[in-house]
Amino acid sequence: MSATDRTSQRVAELIDRLSRLTRELQYVDGLNPAQWEALRFISRANRYSRTPSALAEFLGTTKGTTSQTLIALENRGFIRRVRDTNDRRVINLELTDQATDLLCGDPVLKIENMVDQLGPETGATLVRGLSRLLRDMQREVGAKEFGMCELCCQFQCSETDARGQGVQHCGLTGERMSESDLNRICVNFKSTEAKVS
Numbered sequence: 610m611s612a613t614d615r616t617s618q619r620v621a622e623l624i625d626r627l628s629r630l631t632r633e634l635q636y637v638d639g640l641n642p643a644q645w646e647a648l649r650f651i652s653r654a655n656r657y658s659r660t661p662s663a664l665a666e667f668l669g670t671t672k673g674t675t676s677q678t679l680i681a682l683e684n685r686g687f688i689r690r691v692r693d694t695n696d697r698r699v700i701n702l703e704l705t706d707q708a709t710d711l712l713c714g715d716p717v718l719k720i721e722n723m724v725d726q727l728g729p730e731t732g733a734t735l736v737r738g739l740s741r742l743l744r745d746m747q748r749e750v751g752a753k754e755f756g757m758c759e760l761c762c763q764f765q766c767s768e769t770d771a772r773g774q775g776v777q778h779c780g781l782t783g784e785r786m787s788e789s790d791l792n793r794i795c796v797n798f799k800s801t802e803a804k805v806s
């Protein structure tokens with residue numbers, strides 16, 4: 610086995626081991642990993658993505674399984690379903706204050722603290738490598754990528770407003786995107802090879 614093969618094997622083993630430990634961490638406060646992931650998703654998703662179907666795509670599960678997750682969270686008072694004001698057929702998911710408080714003690718924050726200890730250079734290298742791996746895996750299995758406007762090929766920033774500041778739009782919907790929208794993950798995200806490599 611070559612040195613490159615050994616490195617690849619080791620990385621695959623480490624990712625597998627880390628993902629198991631990360632799952633184990635999330636059996637706390639009476640929730641399971643899928644329920645924690647759903648709460649995290651709703652807190653970070655943009656206005657097009659806080660729906661049960663987008664959540665099912667993000668979790669990589671069926672709509673039925675996602676529905677069970679949502680019912681459990683609703684019964685605990687962590688989420689509510691709200692009809693969209695522009696399209697009454699669409700149901701949006703919202704976190705309650707109780708869920709926002711709960712997320713302050715998200716068990717995954719332990720991993721964030723450990724990554725902080727590795728230093729900024731190692732952190733940036735990990736982000737680059739793991740992002741590329743995630744994208745390749747998603748393409749391999751045909752899963753949606755999810756991501757933020759900055760790296761989306763449909764993002765447009767071509768006009769300036771009265772104060773001479775750039776005006777950002779989603780090229781897919783034509784809607785203006787605020788600064789806070791830019792930091793949220795989107796179900797319609799499409800990366801460009803040039804921007805993510």
Ligand code: SF4
Pocket residue numbers: 655756757758761762763764765778779780781782795796797798799
């Ligand atoms: S620009 Fe891309 S990521 Fe941003 S809202 Fe539009 S589709 Fe979503």
